Amino acid sequence: MNEIRVGIVGLGRLGKAHATNIAQNVPGAKLVAACSFVEDELEYAKRELGVTETYTSYEEMVDSPNLDAVCIVSPSGYHPEQIRLAMKKGLHVFSEKPIGLDIEDIEKTMEVIQAYPEQVFQLGFMRRYDESYQYAKRMVDEGALGELTVIRCYGIDPSSGMEGFVKFAQSSYSGGLFSDMSIHDIDLVRWFSQKEISRVWAMGKNAAYPELDDLNELETGAAMMQLEDKTMAILVAGRNAAHGYHVETELIGTKGMLRVASAPEKNLVTIFDENGVVRPTSQNFPERFRDAFVNEMKEFISCIKEKRRPEVGAIDGLQSTKVAIACQQSVETNQIVEVK
Amino acid sequence: MNEIRVGIVGLGRLGKAHATNIAQNVPGAKLVAACSFVEDELEYAKRELGVTETYTSYEEMVDSPNLDAVCIVSPSGYHPEQIRLAMKKGLHVFSEKPIGLDIEDIEKTMEVIQAYPEQVFQLGFMRRYDESYQYAKRMVDEGALGELTVIRCYGIDPSSGMEGFVKFAQSSYSGGLFSDMSIHDIDLVRWFSQKEISRVWAMGKNAAYPELDDLNELETGAAMMQLEDKTMAILVAGRNAAHGYHVETELIGTKGMLRVASAPEKNLVTIFDENGVVRPTSQNFPERFRDAFVNEMKEFISCIKEKRRPEVGAIDGLQSTKVAIACQQSVETNQIVEVK
Amino acid sequence: MNEIRVGIVGLGRLGKAHATNIAQNVPGAKLVAACSFVEDELEYAKRELGVTETYTSYEEMVDSPNLDAVCIVSPSGYHPEQIRLAMKKGLHVFSEKPIGLDIEDIEKTMEVIQAYPEQVFQLGFMRRYDESYQYAKRMVDEGALGELTVIRCYGIDPSSGMEGFVKFAQSSYSGGLFSDMSIHDIDLVRWFSQKEISRVWAMGKNAAYPELDDLNELETGAAMMQLEDKTMAILVAGRNAAHGYHVETELIGTKGMLRVASAPEKNLVTIFDENGVVRPTSQNFPERFRDAFVNEMKEFISCIKEKRRPEVGAIDGLQSTKVAIACQQSVETNQIVEVK
Amino acid sequence: MNEIRVGIVGLGRLGKAHATNIAQNVPGAKLVAACSFVEDELEYAKRELGVTETYTSYEEMVDSPNLDAVCIVSPSGYHPEQIRLAMKKGLHVFSEKPIGLDIEDIEKTMEVIQAYPEQVFQLGFMRRYDESYQYAKRMVDEGALGELTVIRCYGIDPSSGMEGFVKFAQSSYSGGLFSDMSIHDIDLVRWFSQKEISRVWAMGKNAAYPELDDLNELETGAAMMQLEDKTMAILVAGRNAAHGYHVETELIGTKGMLRVASAPEKNLVTIFDENGVVRPTSQNFPERFRDAFVNEMKEFISCIKEKRRPEVGAIDGLQSTKVAIACQQSVETNQIVEVK
Numbered sequence A, B, C, D: 001m002n003e004i005r006v007g008i009v010g011l012g013r014l015g016k017a018h019a020t021n022i023a024q025n026v027p028g029a030k031l032v033a034a035c036s037f038v039e040d041e042l043e044y045a046k047r048e049l050g051v052t053e054t055y056t057s058y059e060e061m062v063d064s065p066n067l068d069a070v071c072i073v074s075p076s077g078y079h080p081e082q083i084r085l086a087m088k089k090g091l092h093v094f095s096e097k098p099i100g101l102d103i104e105d106i107e108k109t110m111e112v113i114q115a116y117p118e119q120v121f122q123l124g125f126m127r128r129y130d131e132s133y134q135y136a137k138r139m140v141d142e143g144a145l146g147e148l149t150v151i152r153c154y155g156i157d158p159s160s161g162m163e164g165f166v167k168f169a170q171s172s173y174s175g176g177l178f179s180d181m182s183i184h185d186i187d188l189v190r191w192f193s194q195k196e197i198s199r200v201w202a203m204g205k206n207a208a209y210p211e212l213d214d215l216n217e218l219e220t221g222a223a224m225m226q227l228e229d230k231t232m233a234i235l236v237a238g239r240n241a242a243h244g245y246h247v248e249t250e251l252i253g254t255k256g257m258l259r260v261a262s263a264p265e266k267n268l269v270t271i272f273d274e275n276g277v278v279r280p281t282s283q284n285f286p287e288r289f290r291d292a293f294v295n296e297m298k299e300f301i302s303c304i305k306e307k308r309r310p311e312v313g314a315i316d317g318l319q320s321t322k323v324a325i326a327c328q329q330s331v332e333t334n335q336i337v338e339v340k
């Protein structure tokens, strides 16, 4: 089969990584077009990644006759409309998470996606494509842990990024800690348990950065969740880990427990010095999930070529956003919120 | 000063360990009397531990003129009355946790304790005397972690004990998972944070042992708690850890995180075999907290000799039981419960 | 610059991996030709990797006008002659380790390599391109460990491969444990210390597989080495690790110690089950060094494009083989051997 | 049986710990006498440990009619004579390692010990009484590791003690790194393997403290050993570990590997801060082997009471010193030395 020709929208923090992967690390894919508001980014895409078409208008890009697929890495608010537009143009769509910020908007988008069953739609929950998470998933599915009773997920950004975040949050609301950070964890809970989440209680505390109060943002938050079958889930999210990018997941089952990244080990090095016995740590998502980003894109291209459906689709986007919104409401009311 | 002469009530699973420590491992203490319903246990105490007075009636034991102090390791329901009796007889009292099972009963007991300020009263929250917990506490108090935002505590018994537990629970109610298992964790939350717990939501799931449903017991439970200053606490308790006795505590602060026993390592051995890289695990509380039990008893004796107050007193018993009861109510109602 | 067109010789255990990397994972490289004795392998290369020219004669392949470079992954005995031939044909050469098995032959090869300074020659010590080893190397070079005093290297193959090895060794001599397994470790000692090895004492023991005695092979061996500046090196090599592929390196310096892979952790998963706390392990070199193999090939292509010299060249091949041969002699004589 | 009345000689760094253990932590023992050159130490023993007889002459102490046993913790050179004297006086003897510094002297001492088979003689190889080492020994003896092929032992003192050591070494020779530090490791090799050591090659390097050259001392040393059955042993000793007191032992067998203290973890705490994931470390032998020192003394007292022989006796002292001396000779000649 011929190469899959991809256009990308968004060349920011994550967009640049996806673009590089499509151009260089995913056999069978070719990055032909890029769309961004930032001229420098488009120049970069031409010069370094061999992109031949650049756009400042997404509408124009999806009109190009040279595209088979789009990769959407624009700010989250744009995702629903950009997905719908691409689907209607007959393109396969890879969209970054979250699928959207508003439930109605997402539901409308899902309808459109379902109307084009021949076109692949994949959502960017890349953790599912991480080697360690896949190993864990296999163990769960093979029953090695028995029946799951508790799932614990941590997603904490490094404090080194806090200053940047405060600035960013002043200009545009992140959607709140749970929509912004925990969405991956909510997806993991659903993925591992194969169950939906029924009820949540969430809360937070600003201690080092009280200025977040005014921004309606949280430094650190926690949520407890009850799943439809009474499985329990515990989430901690934050933006202030001194040691780096702490993404940890624990599965407690009737036959055993399992942790993915109980410490965010950067590599296989251990240092013995005046601090004690030290394992260096991962510092950010591009470092921690480098291979997962490549793997998910390889899967997207394979699905197109093999006319398969990716396992992570629109429904996963809808459900995770519902739960994230419920968490946010729970923080505001300090009450248990039912997820509908 | 002369040796402190101690009488012990209860020579069961834990009582035997306390008795041995008092008799052999605590300089300055002397085990002179023992009380139990079980004749064999009294024989043992005479033969192996050099006890000279044995009793089947606690009332008689506390009447002995040869005692300075008592160590109460009888079933939890007896604690309040036995404490009150000993205090009134002028004896120093060490009592196992919990201080009692009923709030009113505990409050009455506290009044008696407070009426005898010259007599030492210490409650058996031995984890506070564990080397690793003390190290953690020093770090928190020195500010190494900044301000605490989340405290996570796991207390999970090994599945090897489940069969025994089911039998036991059939004959006598344990007080429920949170009163029975989490009480130590509730104390740790209060100890590390120096704050009271305001609100709790707790839940549980019986998966491997559905027969626990009938006994109104839980195989695994989780609770989320909000402290008076919005610090968050997360507790997981259970009776079904395949790998052993999993007691783990995590402190997340604005400047760093800390874990006590992130894995329940039994010793310093690592094995490399066909299973992978394996650290053997602690299997039960006498193994994990052997030194802590000795240390707390040394502290009790020191407090008597030096006319000091132990840091863990009756109020800690009252508050921890209140929270445990709130958790139990929350499981029953599936609602948030305010701790008063 | 145009794509670098590469021909590969050897499509066996490792050759297939290199071929795939060149074809798919190294931007700027193109796999155009392949040479092997095995027809199936050539078919595979055409079908899966898009190779357009296949050969059963290496001489014919290097005569092709469509090549810029060759990648030599044939059995070790062929390396020297194949290197010389390619260099004389004006091709850039990547050769797997060892550069050769005979010192004179290697020296002759080095002369040829030096006669073509415009052509890149790189030797396959891929560990130097592993992320963890590079991290370690940076720390050493920045002085974080002070001056090195001891270097310890383990290279132990999994026992699962033993049966296969015994069969293989019956038909063709591996060169002995130190040439076959420790050659990478010898290179690491030289790389980290930037010093040459002066004296060695090596020994071995066959315990589980006494049949290795007849084959003049070792199940497990150890060597101690003194470097020219008195730095000490300790090597353990073997073919019988129950837990997997144990490649570990330790650097002891005056300011600190460092270990690469103190346990051969497979991924970031930890399992808590009836065995204790378990980290799964890497099982073989393709798994452990997957990225390193890609990185070294990227470096080879970059060197060609940027007219740079790779840091690992012919001299590293010569010196490592000298030391490996000295170890083998030491095993035979049970005496210290001087490396000349 | 009555309490065993013990007199101690030497109340220095280690003597004070033994004295405290005998007085307070070993049921069935009573510390009645102490001998030292230092008046303050004797005062301390009277005041804090309840010693009733103090001496500045060892000869006088062993003449006391109130003693059943002596504990010898004087400088190593005195051990042989003090052992002989006590044996001849009919006393049970616990002596610190090494049993002596001179082979002939030790052999003479052994003869005396053997002449009094009713009296217990135990040598202070306390590691054998450490919980982790005992666990390892049980695994080896049960065959869990198969047949041993390599034993690796590290014994490295913290750099914090270096300044003190240099001063000390200026006034009195330590016996050299291998006699002073590795003697425990040599004992472990013999204990685990149940074999004698035949040949050694040892070397060293002074890098941070070149002043040690003049003192004929080593900062860091390494030795490789061949045992009578070809089992291999590797020792690293040193005085300059930045991270603390690094005592690590590895056993490689045909069925698995095992490490005792692969990192010198101080307790069960893990810290996550700007340094990464940190395990605090043990800083010295009293901390690391606190319980082992108690256990060995309990064993000594039990042996006396139960008329048993301790497993670590005079022959272990003789053989370990022979090997340590061989290592020292090997450093001086830079040749392999046969142990006779």
Ligand SMILES: NC(=O)c1ccc[n+]([C@@H]2O[C@H](COP(=O)([O-])OP(=O)(O)OC[C@H]3O[C@@H](n4cnc5c(N)ncnc54)[C@H](O)[C@@H]3O)[C@@H](O)[C@H]2O)c1
Binding pocket: A009, A010, A011, A012, A013, A014, A015, A035, A036, A037, A038, A041, A056, A057, A058, A073, A074, A075, A076, A077, A078, A096, A097, A098, A124, A125, A126, A285
């Ligand atoms: N999977 C993950 O772990 C992960 C991590 C980070 C970000 N993300 C997601 O990726 C998306 C992008 O995040 P980011 O941090 O890279 O953002 P960013 O702000 O760094 O970059 C945004 C990019 O989108 C372009 N852009 C903005 N509006 C546009 C429009 N209307 N049309 C065309 N281009 C437009 C900008 O020019 C810029 O190139 C978000 O949805 C975010 O949630 C996911």
Ligand SMILES: NC(=O)c1ccc[n+]([C@@H]2O[C@H](COP(=O)([O-])OP(=O)(O)OC[C@H]3O[C@@H](n4cnc5c(N)ncnc54)[C@H](O)[C@@H]3O)[C@@H](O)[C@H]2O)c1
Binding pocket: B009, B010, B011, B012, B013, B014, B015, B035, B036, B037, B038, B041, B056, B057, B058, B073, B074, B075, B076, B077, B078, B096, B097, B098, B124, B125, B126, B285
């Ligand atoms: N700190 C801890 O971690 C910990 C661990 C286990 C138990 N405990 C506490 O210790 C207490 C005892 O627990 P256990 O597991 O040892 O119990 P157990 O059932 O094994 O032993 C109970 C003992 O009390 C004696 N006894 C019962 N009723 C008595 C009475 N009225 N008068 C005199 N003796 C009486 C029995 O003869 C027996 O010797 C409980 O309160 C429990 O909560 C604490």
Ligand SMILES: NC(=O)c1ccc[n+]([C@@H]2O[C@H](COP(=O)([O-])OP(=O)(O)OC[C@H]3O[C@@H](n4cnc5c(N)ncnc54)[C@H](O)[C@@H]3O)[C@@H](O)[C@H]2O)c1
Binding pocket: C009, C010, C011, C012, C013, C014, C015, C035, C036, C037, C038, C041, C056, C058, C073, C074, C075, C076, C077, C078, C096, C097, C098, C124, C125, C126, C285
């Ligand atoms: N860097 C490492 O960690 C590492 C690991 C494994 C192997 N190696 C090296 O790679 C080389 C190959 O090892 P392998 O295990 O892949 O071998 P193999 O036996 O699996 O494969 C050998 C290949 O070479 C081909 N071949 C043999 N003789 C040839 C000749 N004269 N002309 C053309 N083709 C010929 C065979 O057809 C086969 O395809 C060896 O030198 C080995 O030392 C290195």
Ligand SMILES: NC(=O)c1ccc[n+]([C@@H]2O[C@H](COP(=O)([O-])OP(=O)(O)OC[C@H]3O[C@@H](n4cnc5c(N)ncnc54)[C@H](O)[C@@H]3O)[C@@H](O)[C@H]2O)c1
Binding pocket: D009, D010, D011, D012, D013, D014, D015, D035, D036, D037, D038, D041, D056, D057, D058, D073, D074, D075, D076, D077, D078, D096, D097, D098, D124, D125, D126, D285
């Ligand atoms: N097992 C271990 O790990 C370990 C650790 C440290 C020391 N040691 C051994 O313990 C012994 C003592 O070491 P230390 O570091 O405690 O020594 P130290 O120098 O701190 O103390 C020596 C003590 O012996 C006394 N003393 C010296 N000569 C004496 C004599 N002739 N008669 C009576 N008393 C005398 C001194 O007054 C002092 O109290 C040594 O043999 C050493 O090898 C063993």
